[in-house]
Amino acid sequence: MSYSVVKGTSYVLVHAPDMVLHNGTTQTTEKHLNPNSEYLKNLPNSLRSFDEAVNYLPNQVYIGNNKPADLRKDPQPWVGKNVEGASRHGKLGEIMPQDEFIGLIKIVDAFELVKLNKEFTADVKKKLNDHPLVKDELVAKLKEGEEMADIQKLIEEQGAEPVYMNNEVIGCIKRAHDVDVNLNAHVIFENLVSKASGVLAALHLLDKSDINAEDIEYVLECSEEACGDMNQRGGGNFAKAIAEVAGLSKASGSDVRGFCAAPTHAMISAASLVKAGTFKNVLIVSGGSTAKLGMNGKDHVKKELPILEDVIGGFAVLVSENDGTSPVLRTDLVGRHTVGTGSSPQAVITSLVTEPLDRGGLKITDIDKYSVEMQNPDVTKPAGAGDVPNANYKMIAALGVKRGEIERTALNDFIVEHGMEGWAPTQGHIPSGVPYVGFAKEDIEAGKITRSMIVGKGSLFLGRMTNQFDGVSIVMEKNPGVVEESKGVSEQEVRGLVAEAMRDFASHLLQG
Amino acid sequence: MDLENQKRVKDLTEKYGAENVVVLIGGAEAESAGLAAETVTAGDPTFAGPLAGVPLGLKVYHAVEPEFKESVDADVYDDQIGMMEMVLDVDAIIEEVASMRKEHGKY
Numbered sequence: 184m185s186y187s188v189v190k191g192t193s194y195v196l197v198h199a200p201d202m203v204l205h206n207g208t209t210q211t212t213e214k215h216l217n218p219n220s221e222y223l224k225n226l227p228n229s230l231r232s233f234d235e236a237v238n239y240l241p242n243q244v245y246i247g248n249n250k251p252a253d254l255r256k257d258p259q260p261w262v263g264k265n266v267e268g269a270s271r272h273g274k275l276g277e278i279m280p281q282d283e284f285i286g287l288i289k290i291v292d293a294f295e296l297v298k299l300n301k302e303f304t305a306d307v308k309k310k311l312n313d314h315p316l317v318k319d320e321l322v323a324k325l326k327e328g329e330e331m332a333d334i335q336k337l338i339e340e341q342g343a344e345p346v347y348m349n350n351e352v353i354g355c356i357k358r359a360h361d362v363d364v365n366l367n368a369h370v371i372f373e374n375l376v377s378k379a380s381g382v383l384a385a386l387h388l389l390d391k392s393d394i395n396a397e398d399i400e401y402v403l404e405c406s407e408e409a410c411g412d413m414n415q416r417g418g419g420n421f422a423k424a425i426a427e428v429a430g431l432s433k434a435s436g437s438d439v440r441g442f443c444a445a446p447t448h449a450m451i452s453a454a455s456l457v458k459a460g461t462f463k464n465v466l467i468v469s470g471g472s473t474a475k476l477g478m479n480g481k482d483h484v485k486k487e488l489p490i491l492e493d494v495i496g497g498f499a500v501l502v503s504e505n506d507g508t509s510p511v512l513r514t515d516l517v518g519r520h521t522v523g524t525g526s527s528p529q530a531v532i533t534s535l536v537t538e539p540l541d542r543g544g545l546k547i548t549d550i551d552k553y554s555v556e557m558q559n560p561d562v563t564k565p566a567g568a569g570d571v572p573n574a575n576y577k578m579i580a581a582l583g584v585k586r587g588e589i590e591r592t593a594l595n596d597f598i599v600e601h602g603m604e605g606w607a608p609t610q611g612h613i614p615s616g617v618p619y620v621g622f623a624k625e626d627i628e629a630g631k632i633t634r635s636m637i638v639g640k641g642s643l644f645l646g647r648m649t650n651q652f653d654g655v656s657i658v659m660e661k662n663p664g665v666v667e668e669s670k671g672v673s674e675q676e677v678r679g680l681v682a683e684a685m686r687d688f689a690s691h692l693l694q695g
Numbered sequence: 696m697d698l699e700n701q702k703r704v705k706d707l708t709e710k711y712g713a714e715n716v717v718v719l720i721g722g723a724e725a726e727s728a729g730l731a732a733e734t735v736t737a738g739d740p741t742f743a744g745p746l747a748g749v750p751l752g753l754k755v756y757h758a759v760e761p762e763f764k765e766s767v768d769a770d771v772y773d774d775q776i777g778m779m780e781m782v783l784d785v786d787a788i789i790e791e792v793a794s795m796r797k798e799h800g801k802y
Contacts, residue, residue: 216743531776567726574723574782581781594781 186509187457187513189659190464190503191392192621194245195383196274196608197284197495198237199476200230201347201367206372207476207492222481227350229480231489233280238265241559241606242494246273247524251622259570260561262488266633275621276387278494282348286311288380289354290324291428298337299346299354304328316386321428329354332551340482344368363413370410373473376495377408378424380470380572384497385429388466392501399501400462402426402436403453405445406469408613412538425468436451442646443556445613446498447639447655450617454512454657464503471495478609479566486565496613500620510627510659516543516658518638526652529585532578535638537586543658547583548603550633554619555579556640557605571614575638616640620659627661635659696734701744704735708751708770711757714802718755719763720792725784729791736799757792759785 204210204226213223236242240261243249248270271278286307289297309327311317335357337343341353356375360366381404389396404422411418422436439449447468453465473495480490505511509647518539524530557576563571576598583589589597607614616639623635640654712786718735722728730740735753739746756763758776
């Protein structure tokens with residue numbers, strides 16, 4: 184059995200302070216209910232600068248410049264401390280500033296819905312010209328820009344959503360239909376943000392992996408947005424839209440949904456598609472969400488912290504045919520929360536962790552690192568949601584104690600040894616299992632660890648279609664280095680078999 | 696407590712009467728469990744939801760509190776909650792929820 188492998192990864196962040204103010208749902212809801220609230224008044228003073236976001240250790244870990252282990256060396260909280268020598272350019276991606284990202288939104292817009300003013304356009308064109316991955320033909324899509332008066336008219340009279348930079352309107356995103364709420368300016372804004380951040384992740388993956396764009400045959404997009412119109416609200420297909428801009432001319436694709444669990448569902452699907460021989464290279468990609476910007480802002484401001492949810496996330500994972508070196512995806516060690524599993528944490532962890540391990544004859548301690556919901560605790564703890572990765576590790580350890588695989592006194596040692604501190608922004612699907620895949624590849628290839636389990640969980644009940652919880656997991660493992668040869672039968676063997684059958688037949692004739 | 700859940704608690708209380716309603720919390724953090732207990736007893740402290748300024752004073756317990764644990768089958772409890780008992784800061788949760796119940800509970 185030849186498994187598929189994780190051939191490459193990329194991780195990107197976009198610093199988007201104006202989008203926190205104008206597009207995050209906590210803020211838009213507050214504007215609707217209490218337009219004159221103290222929170223909204225004080226909020227602009229709580230935003231971080233681009234440099235502060237770049238110098239923030241969890242963000243540096245996300246883009247691969249620092250390791251997850253560095254988070255333990257420097258105890259929580261990390262807010263207010265600067266990383267020495269931090270850079271926007273990462274080993275696995277980058278942190279893009281908001282102005283360049285607004286330019287990228289315009290670049291990925293295929294329907295002339297994004298209008299940016301002339302001054303901003305000229306300015307951002309210069310910056311994107313210097314961006315190593317945004318090629319000339321993409322920059323050319325910025326064109327020359329629009330008159331501010333025309334933009335104002337679209338906002339005031341035609342339901343366009345303003346685009347802000349430094350709290351000033353520099354453009355707008357038009358609605359794509361007069362009546363259809365699925366194509367109003369707000370939805371188009373969210374979808375273009377998701378597409379643009381997905382494109383950025385795809386461009387970084389192509390840059391940082393040993394792959395030609397035309398060798399990618401299929402794309403699975405796994406964000407939490409939906410694109411479509413009133414007759415097919417979630418019609419899709421972000422995957423193909425992203426593939427087009429990223430230059431994947433030989434690829435088709437489709438969208439995988441499942442709330443925060445979607446990236447792990449996508450990994451299992453991609454691994455299976457490649458292992459089955461359907462495609463040789465499958466790209467998993469996702470952009471982030473504006474809705475979740477500043478989601479816990481009220482708690483952060485109340486506790487005199489800056490708004491920490493000021494970045495949009497994105498990532499990409501390339502799953503390819505076995506190359507004999509990259510870590511394999513054990514499609515035979517997949518865990519899943521089934522309809523009949525139940526919702527108690529014990530049942531959930533059993534289905535996701537120990538059930539697949541039992542099938543493979545492995546113990547809880549045979550997984551060197553568990554990648555769970557890797558939310559940054561700097562964000563969640565002040566909001567009363569605790570340290571999410573730590574809570575997950577405690578649950579895995581407690582199950583190990585119940586099964587007699589771990590001594591009760593060794594519970595904390597297990598968490599330190601097999602767990603990590605969280606570093607990913609609270610963008611739903613972004614922190615879920617996938618943030619460690621890039622490091623896991625590196626650590627497994629370097630021989631530091633043998634095996635990692637990627638666990639994704641999703642709160643399906645938020646969609647009001649079911650009260651079910653969901654989750655899936657897959658094991659990533661050191662490549663044994665042997666690419667199995669085809670099990671086909673050689674010509675010589677066929678001749679031998681035919682000759683044997685003939686002899687058999689002849690002897691029957693003689694006997695008859 | 697999210698606005699939808701506040702609405703459900705309010706509607707059920709109106710339908711069945713406050714004395715007949717028990718709210719069972721499963722939140723993993725003492726602070727958020729305490730806030731939920733406060734919401735269904737003293738009213739929504741964030742003044743954002745349907746229970747803002749509505750002191751229902753309901754009976755409220757967390758799933759790890761002894762009052763609840765002792766009233767259910769021990770095997771089922773161990774199966775469903777035993778692992779989480781090991782994980783959660785049970786004492787802190789009990790302190791938060793019980794104090795809200797004592798201070799604002801009416802039943």
